[in-house]
Amino acid sequence: MKIPKAYDPNKKEGKIYKLWEKTGYFNPDNLPENHKDPFSILMPPPNANGSLHIGHSLFITLQDIMTRYNRMKGKKALWLPGADHAGFETQIVFEQKLEKEGKSRLDMEREEFYEKVWDYTQKNREVVKDQIKKMGASCDWSRDTFTLDEKIVETTHNTFKKMADEGLIYRKKRLVNYCTNHQTAFSDLEVEHVRRKTPLYYIKYGPFILATTRPETKFGDTAIAVHPEDRKYRKYVGKEIRIKTLLGEKKIKVIQDEAVDREFGTGAIKVTPAHSEVDYEIWQRHKDEMPDPIEAIDKDGKMTDVTGPYAGMSVEKARKKVVQDLKKKDLLQRIDEEYEHNLSVCYKCGKKIEPILMKQWFIDIKPLAEPAIEAVKSGKIKIIPDNYKKVYLHWMENIKDWNISRQNWWGIEIPAWKCQNCSTEDDEKWVITAGKKPKKCPQCEENNLERDGDVFDTWFSSGQWPFATLLNESDLEQYYPTSVMETAYDILFFWVARMIMLSLYKTEKIPFKTVYLHGLVRDENRDKMSKSKGNVINPIEIAEEYGTDALRMSLIVGNLPGKDVVISENEIKGYRNYVNKIWNMFRFLMFRCEDYEPGKNPKLSNKDKKLIDEFNEKAEEVTSHIENFEFSHAAEKIYHYSWHRFADEIIEESKPILDDKNKKAGRQEVLITIFTGILKLAHPFIPFVTEEIYQKMPLEDKKETLMIEEWPI
RNA sequence: GGGCGGUUAGCUCAGCGGCAGAGCAUCUCGCUUACAUCGAGAGGGUCGUGGGUUCGAAUCCUACACCGCCCACCA
16 A cells, blocks of 8 residues: 555545545434434524635534534434525625625615525525535535525514514514614614713703713703702702703703713703613603603604704714804803713624614513523523623523514515504504415405515524424424534624523423533634734635644634634644644554454553553543533643654554564554544544545444544543 | 633643643754654743732632723713
């Protein structure tokens, strides 16, 4: 057998993956009969709107390690892959693409746009699929699921209908986070807060001086609020006072509310329920003392008609003008330019989020949160690392109703129709179905129904991923609840928390037993990788240059749960060397064991036996690390043992022994046994090179693939 | 404002009560028929700071400093 000096991953990996696919063992239904107990992981579906990045490689590697390990352990291992339509995100990516071509979504009908995005995602899906394969993922492609597959859409609709029937869905005009740039509302999670310096304006309101950063919202003022214990304003409380405004005189009531901070500004604030979260809540508490909210800003971020001469102006322009005019009319006391506060911005475009009153669909979330809290508190769901348990519980215990409607085109449409006959402005009559358009309104019995048009927050459907993907009965029975949910810590609330709530609600079972959270991948300078910084490591290019196995090792060693992982090309190069080292151990063995016959069981010396025992001890350690989700330690141990113990010492010591006719056979047996053991232990981490070698090893009872070999110990 | 994590060799990080560790990088020597993508060897650390517990502290407690992250309605 002629064996090249260096292992060339690029030449081999594609072929090896094809071999694995050919065996069919990625699909647990095809595994040999002795694989009984199920093990299941659902892949967090990568977005079908771009290509694989290093973060994907990380989770693919972690999940593949768990899957391959459990498969070798004799489990009926299922790793179910998928792709995410990623509603809002994809719409933006696609709109940017259109913009580059000089086109816009608004030039076409909604159906046409939808079809185009559909085609786009389907193409991308194929690209991503090939890239996942390139990473060596041993997932079951026969169960590959797209988040817009019929069964997922149906499930989503069903859940919505069930919730609506049980009174957990409501549609209400409420203050929502609205991005005037993207023209959609968001849930609280899509809003980011940035620290900004904003001028704080002190405006005269009759006898009051009120501090605000947003003078342009003054047209929406419906009260002045002071703290209940603040004595200095006591004489005004409960009274309507007359004030001079830019639009003439106005009467406004003074109320008391705990939410007012006496230290802020002058201790009295203007209440603008239509454009501020705090103020909205004050209004909720004082409805009988205050008029209805006045909307001064519309969905386009323009001033409304109630603002008189300012109507139609953008918020920014209006603010400048209002400040100017206040000065002119001597209504501005002073400006504090040094004021710093938190500004809400869109997580995607970074532009200011405008809180405005809108009708949206909400989930009454508390009833869902309670069992989700219990599941984690009781330990039925274990979170690794465990400090995230606290983070999860804190969020869950303070959860707010979830706005699930988005004003986008790309996504799953909300199955709700409004009866045009029965609805009034204040009292809308909606018909909610499990997907199909209703024939008539149950009230007026006529068909004058109009679809809502909004789509679901993508996380509402992905939150149902665990049971939606396993819908056929035998899968649900065997693989649900799944064994592990492996994902990044930054989507703990977005996704993991929602999966727990929605799964418990719909199936009355936990969706997974363990949540393993990994960190973000950073460059040598600990910077987050981003295209604009130019520090991205493209996993596909790296895999082509150094091999997927090397990339996988570098992603795993030094990577602890919940912590960010730093990788560099230099490090990857180091693991490329390691992979080659393994290759050369194999080369040495083949060179010196040409006359080795498997299955002969030669007599072993005491020293030989000791070496085997030593390996078994190592294998036990590695196994226990994997069982405890300590993949970094497991990989490091295999690395260290195979290189610095097996190659540096055992092989070196064996050289003279292999020259000794009497001891040779026993030593060959030992070396081959231990090395085969190393291949097995290392397989989940570096599947390609180990498989390539395994295929060429002279072994008794050799399996079709190392993938289904028995785990040592 | 609340919470979490971190601070150990040049870099990335283990170790978490008993002689300071690994990988990468650096330096020296070596192309010896497995491998120069290699081998043999070397240098390099008051374990963030102060206090405490202990026979013994990188490890436990406590205060502080700095870095990072998350949550939060401070207008």
